[in-house]
Amino acid sequence: MENILNSLEENLKELYRKAIDADKRLNDLKKNGQGKFGAIFKDTELFDAQSDKFMPYLEETAEQILNLKNSEKDAASSKNEIESIVKKLHLLHKTLAELKTALK
Secondary structure (H helix, E strand, O other), X not given: OHHHHHHHHHHHHHHHHHHXXXXXXXXXXXXXXXXXXXXXXXXXXXXXXXXXXXXXXXXXXXXXXXXXXXXXXXXXXXXXXXXXXXXXXXXXXXXXXXXXXXXX
16 A cells, blocks of 8 residues: 555655646736636546646645545455545546646
8 A cells, every 4th residue: 555655645746846846837828818627627526626826736636635534444344445546646647747738
């Protein structure tokens, strides 16, 4: 379980800097009258957060990882939580990469 948690936390750290940079770029676009959208992930059941920035999604995922880390469950009984976190991390990685490519 420790290896899984370490891997999830490393992914989170990698996303943190990318999310800060992306949110800055989105703020710049909005200042210029562009980037008019309500939420980054509108039609997904993965996230409870609804935001036009990445950090709230990252914070939600970080909280879920922390809850998993503080639980007494083993990897087998935490399978659903782990899968949910992995799906969120994957979607964040994918969307941040797509945004970076689109803004070049």
